[in-house]
Amino acid sequence: MANRSPLDDPDNAAHAWARYRWLMKLMFGLTSVTVLIAMAFLYWRNGLVSIHLYIATGLGVTAAMMLMAALMGLVFLSSGTGHDEAIDDRLGDEAKSAWKDIE
Template identity: 35%
Template sequence: MIASSLPNSRPSDSQLDCRPIEAECKKMADQSPREARMQEAKRRFALLMKLMLGACAIVLIGAFSWLHHTGTPMPLPFIGAIFVAVVGSLMLAAALMGLVFFSAASGADEDADRPEK
């Protein structure tokens, strides 16, 4: 009874714009499997770096709030040093670990095992 009184929120097939999806599918179909693996590895690496940047922000907020709560004086050079240390070390670690995953996912490790012809 109630369901019949609700408007149908799902668009009909004529209202859907499938052009962006079709273009992406066509682009993926034109790629070789190696290129597709490389694109997927790049996408995952970018996602990892974005997530780690968010984690850096959370750690920075926690570090600064803890330092403020303990009453530690925080001159501008001290804040800059903490920022560079936290962001630099976490992003460097994320980038290096991400490159290991990228290398494995993109097939570069398999290419290194094959002798050149």
């Protein structure tokens, strides 16, 4: 049976998710600044070529950075709360030795 995750406790989970939301807000601010810098650079190098270039650039940079922030934030959330240690390692040392044989 799997161990109990620290995220099962409502207080730990509330703290962890509040920290995750704070990280996402921080990354949205950084993303906004990055998009503005990218737009300024494009305008400086190309002038006003097409509004679609700026829309696509803004959406692309925003989507890439926020996806990266969301996934890395979830990794930090599961690792920082001890959720990763709550798994049931059914293979144990067998899997580790098998990976060593492959390398």
